[in-house]
Amino acid sequence: MDSLFETGFLGTRAPLFMDIVSVIVLALPFLIYGAILLAKNKQYQAHERVQILLFVVSVIVVGFFEYGVRMEGGYKNLMEGSSVSHDYLLYVLIFHIIISVTTLLVWIKTLYGARGSKKLSALPGSSSRAHKKDGQRTFVGIVLTMLTGAWVYALLFVY
Template structure:
């Protein structure tokens, strides 16, 4: 898996795996919006399937990312070429991790609750409003995770 640490394709100091993950992170809110659009046109089965696929692919990408970070030397190693203050970058990273973990938990609960409600016959139906609110919160988390992830990438590999 040496290819992971070759020069990336976005023209920054980032290795290949970081550039790949960055593209996936940047696309994630748009993919989530596309899945939400399916619910708006009442294509609920396709909405559920697409959300599940997006979730599973996201978890796989995070696993790939985590492997790359650890095998690549961790935060300190990636921080070496940056002109950003170490403490500032670390605080942004900690904030990003907190947002990402909370978002993941909300996303898991949203999917789990939706499956439970669909099985009970209340989604679509009486559980729809609660699911819509949970979905909006999940989307906010996905957006903030993407935003803060891009912020960390910029601090580490552009500045």
């Protein structure tokens, strides 16, 4: 387990666990887009399964990330090597947390709403338009989470 806290593979000051999480978060929008294409191709059951799998894996990754941050001594220890001001970094981190938590809640709403609509035989069907809007919001949130996460990563481990 100690190797997770050694320098990672992306050539920055980041620990290995942070590089692993970052690569997964970077890939997530592309994986979600692939799941969206399944729905566009009317492969609804595959779309549902992939979305649920990606959600579960994402929650596990967030847990792994939180564990790593705590084991590393917290946010303050991670920012020690950064030349960026503490206040600026904190504002960016708070912005990222707001976006990521909001995205998580929207994603939960989207999955839960889809499940209810499917039980009522309204997906695909009368609930499709609303589900598509919820999915678009979720996708935008995931992209913003990835971008703001990369911003935090760069501030912590590159600059």
